Amino acid sequence: MTVSQTPESTQTASGVVLSDAAATKAKALLDQEGRDDLRLRVAVQPGGCSGLRYQLFFDERELEGDVVTEFGGVGVVVDRMSAPYLTGATIDFVDRIDAQGFTIDNPNAQGSCACGDSFH
Template structure:
């Protein structure tokens, strides 16, 4: 697989979908220029894939990545992490040469 969605992340998306009364809600990951390290991850929720999306499914929940963002996150895992500092989706990206302290920004 080109990218993976952890069971914890899939469970969180399913919880969000249930609270919103929606079925089939998918997590969308994209990479934009900017952030303190050069690139930043952006997360959103979407009802459906587009023609240029790659979709992977874990426990019935889809992760969507557009074709422009995919090379930056190839081989990565999207996880959901809860800690004393808060809870958030997190990308474990083998392509990132460095990460910002905030966890949403990276360089290649």
Template sequence: MDAPTISLSPAAARRVAAIAEKQGKPAILRLSVEGGGCSGFQYKFGLADGPDDGDSVSQTDGVSLVVDAMSLDLVAGCVVDYVESLGGAAFRVENPNAAASCGCGSSFAV
């Protein structure tokens, strides 16, 4: 059975690479899911030094996206994008598994 896929959009990969370069860290974005937020679960982003045991890893333009096994169940099939709008700029998860999400785009329900 193939592992569920999650990926970075090219725009998100460029943004991660720029942030990592400024901070002198590897271009590795960790996405995790925590309980809470206005819809039940919330996304958490951060730079990582490397993948942990059991992480799912995907690559886009030389940038890695790592997700732990527990979070992967909730975000399988997602694309992490970077969106700039009048309201600001942010990483956004396009999650086909979410039954509902909130207006802020950082929390969801399944």
């Protein structure tokens, strides 16, 4: 299933929102790779101090039950097992003197560890 994301809509089939800054950065990284078959996969896996850990990586695979949403020319893929943990989550990209990288604001996370790498 593929859903197109427009500036007016924030609800997606996968429940994940990619900010403009994150879409721009992901698109730039994809352009550097020179491949048009990659999408940004967002997953939740067991691990980390608090029990669950986010994974963000470029992936060419298509798995059964994947939901693909387009944001600014970037396909964002969420697998069916991760989707319930990511409903309403916003992925952003920050580039400040004190921090740089992708961030995830997840209203489903009840808490996270001190390193900010995992949640429960």
